[in-house]
Amino acid sequence: DPFEAGWHDRGQGLEPALAGTLIALWVAVCHPQRFQSDALRHLAPTEIVADDTRLPMTLSTYLPTQVLNPALDRASQPQTDQPALTRSQPLSRSVLRVDNRPKGKLARVSVSIASLAVTGLILSLRQLGWLQPLELAAYDRLVQVSPDPGFDHRLLVVGITEADIAAQKRFPVADHTLAQAITTLQAAKPRVIGLDLLRDIPQLPGRTEFLAALNAPNVITITNLGSATAPATPAPPGVPLDRIGFNDFVLDPGDVVRRNLLFADSPVDHTATVDKRPTTFYSFSLRLALTYLASQKLSLQPRPHHPDLFRLGKTQFSPLESQAGGYQAIDARGYQVLLKYRGRTIARQVSLGDVLNGKVQPDWVKDKVVLIGTTAPSGKDFFSTPYSAASDDTPRMAGVLLHAQMVSQLLDAALESRSLFWFWSEGLEALWIVTWAAIGGVLAWYVRQPMVLALSGTLLLLSLAAIGFGLFLQQGWIPLAAPALAATATGGLVVAYRAYWAQRSDKVARS
Incomplete structure (x- = not known):
């Protein structure tokens, strides 16, 4: 040279x-x-x-x-064995830095092809349900970091604790003990009392006294509709259907409760069927909410010509679809809505012993929704929630507290115009994913420094998370894992293609 x-x-x-x-x-x-x-x-x-x-x-x-x-x-000039430098010969790489990226239309076409290819793959994986665990993990994280407004003052939970079981020296507790607790609570004039205990089998003594307490018009009891692997459990005898609610939960993979089942048909062998035909049951939480709202003259208002839609107070309800939000092909039978968790502590809690010993202030009970259920770990009535995924130290939530979460959501929807969760259509979700794929590809095309690209990619994903969290606070659940994967995969594909093009250009330059 x-x-x-x-x-x-x-x-x-x-x-x-x-x-x-x-x-x-x-x-x-x-x-x-x-x-x-x-x-x-x-x-x-x-x-x-x-x-x-x-x-x-x-x-x-x-x-x-x-x-x-x-x-x-x-x-x-002095004659040397080396050829003279001409403009047609490439200069040393130590002197000139050559941009080996394709230019103009080729660049746009490359990014477009990469974006569409990655989006097609991501959408296919979504259809197969492979991305649902990632979307549900993102949903759980959004629930965990959402603001906690504190417990709902409209609710009171009476928990049967381990101390209560020890004091009663039996479990389930006797019928007369529950009758005494209901009578004590009724003296403080609650708006509704919900008994989240299966009592189809007498727990003597005090059966007659207990059934008399259940005859009050503001007492709601439960039935269990059962499943293919578990038989149904009826409500106590003599309780009318309009004061019975099922306590069944819909479980996601991992036995996590994220959905609220409002209506369901009973099996044909259920004791509450009419003429051997399935009966539509209301959920326990919906029965409690409707009884509470009845004093304010609020009830379910079906929409004409739209059997799947109804209005409760200020909010219109629509059933959860099988591919809503991050879900893919879930069992959406019955009438389900996505459960809005209020916080880790949903309501004021007292023990059964507190009620029996007169330690509960009357204003904690008056005009409230009072739920009675088991909170003792030995009762084995616990379920995983989005909060349970935060750490191994986060306990699962008692079933009675889950029902309280559902009642709180329904009351918020009816009285405070807090809408239920909304979702995008599949077409809009596909557009959302391809947009982030294109952004990831363009970023990888024009940012050449590895450290700058890594920082830019991190900021891009943080921006995606911020948008998702902002919409979640407005009751919107949109895909997050799919666009994040699309942006990352498209960016990686573009970087690999750019490296291939640079290597090819170097070979041409050396030839």
């Missing part, structure tokens, strides 16, 4: 070139006439070190003659 030869003619060890030298070299090769101008010939001297000797040198003293004046007669 004549440049290398000319450089070493001026002294050994002069590889560190100054920025001005590189600029001058570029001008010399591409614009020799401009390089001959008086301005370039009068550049200030620059000191460089060669062989431990400081030499005052101008630009013209250490650039090779072939570069300074390529118009000189080639015959007058």
